[in-house]
Amino acid sequence: MWNPNKSLNSIPHLLHLSLFIILQVSAEVHGNPANEIVDMINQNRTSNKLPKLYDSAGLGCMALQYISECTGNCSKNNTMNCRPPEVNITEVYAPNCGVELPTVGIISGHLLGCNWNELSPQQAFSSVLIQNKQMLTLLHSKEHTEVGVGFSKDHRGPNFWCVLFSSGKTNSSFVLEGGKGIEQKTGCFSGTDLPCSAGMKLFLSEILLAVVVVLLVFLHSCMLN
Ligand SMILES: *[C@@H]1O[C@H](CO)[C@@H](O)[C@H](O)[C@H]1NC(C)=O
Ligand SMILES: *[C@@H]1O[C@H](CO)[C@@H](O)[C@H](O)[C@H]1NC(C)=O
Numbered sequence: 001m002w003n004p005n006k007s008l009n010s011i012p013h014l015l016h017l018s019l020f021i022i023l024q025v026s027a028e029v030h031g032n033p034a035n036e037i038v039d040m041i042n043q044n045r046t047s048n049k050l051p052k053l054y055d056s057a058g059l060g061c062m063a064l065q066y067i068s069e070c071t072g073n074c075s076k077n078n079t080m081n082c083r084p085p086e087v088n089i090t091e092v093y094a095p096n097c098g099v100e101l102p103t104v105g106i107i108s109g110h111l112l113g114c115n116w117n118e119l120s121p122q123q124a125f126s127s128v129l130i131q132n133k134q135m136l137t138l139l140h141s142k143e144h145t146e147v148g149v150g151f152s153k154d155h156r157g158p159n160f161w162c163v164l165f166s167s168g169k170t171n172s173s174f175v176l177e178g179g180k181g182i183e184q185k186t187g188c189f190s191g192t193d194l195p196c197s198a199g200m201k202l203f204l205s206e207i208l209l210a211v212v213v214v215l216l217v218f219l220h221s222c223m224l225n
């Protein structure tokens with residue numbers, strides 16, 4: 001039989017449960033895998049006796065912007081054909097990031113990849129970004145002085161990684177306005193400790209899911225009573 005008192009007693013427990021579910025779900029998108037990839041790039045370079053690259057947040061943000069032009073271009077077998085016009089780097093990504101235009105340096109190379117599976121930064125580095133000898137040669141180029149990495153995860157869609165290299169002067173290029181630039185809606189980039197955001201859409205839909213689960217549990221407990 002339906003017992004209102006007993007069901008009301010369980011409300012704090014249910015709130016606790018829903019909070020737990022929301023935390024569990026949002027934990028997935030915490031951390032910043034882009035910073036981990038910069039560490040791997042530098043470890044790989046230094047173990048090959050090459051200088052470390054400066055970790056530039058401005059360049060990282062532009063790498064994330066680069067991805068935003070490729071989100072529809074990941075094939076089912078994790079290959080990608082995406083060639084945004086070179087001119088968009090300076091004319092679109094820099095302003096969208098709040099990189100001060102006179103400080104935009106030369107892009108000395110880029111690595112780009114996508115994958116429909118969840119991959120650790122280590123797996124992304126070794127099997128997406130460095131898939132062949134040509135890509136490894138680019139990683140080891142003596143021309144680069146700085147690096148930026150962008151990572152973006154589409155909800156139920158593919159993951160994207162982009163690395164931009166530059167030969168600019170490390171302390172005076174890709175300067176972000178006010179030190180922070182313009183906040184990005186999705187994904188994350190290296191050079192900051194901002195966590196990876198999957199965007200508002202994910203957050204709302206996950207809250208909705210948690211609410212539905214809690215309602216089901218609630219109804220179930222009512223029926224048991
Ligand atoms: C899968 O990858 C191969 C190359 O590895 C490519 O030729 C083919 O077009 C791809 N298939 C799809 C559906 O994109
Ligand atoms: C994405 O793929 C489409 C279809 O193949 C192509 O027309 C478009 O140019 C690609 N986008 C970029 C930025 O390369």
Ligand SMILES: *[C@@H]1O[C@H](CO)[C@@H](O)[C@H](O)[C@H]1NC(C)=O
Binds near residue numbers: 069083084085088092
């Ligand atoms: C390059 O930037 C222009 C201007 O914002 C935009 O219309 C165009 O779609 C961009 N190119 C690609 C391939 O996305």
Ligand SMILES: *[C@@H]1O[C@H](CO)[C@@H](O)[C@H](O)[C@H]1NC(C)=O
Binds near residue numbers: 125136
């Ligand atoms: C650098 O990365 C490449 C590609 O993952 C790998 O084959 C190579 O062993 C790495 N080198 C070192 C010294 O870690």
Ligand SMILES: *[C@@H]1O[C@H](CO)[C@@H](O)[C@H](O)[C@H]1NC(C)=O
Binds near residue numbers: 172
């Ligand atoms: C950049 O570095 C150079 C050499 O290391 C130094 O002389 C210069 O003052 C630095 N500029 C800024 C803005 O920190």
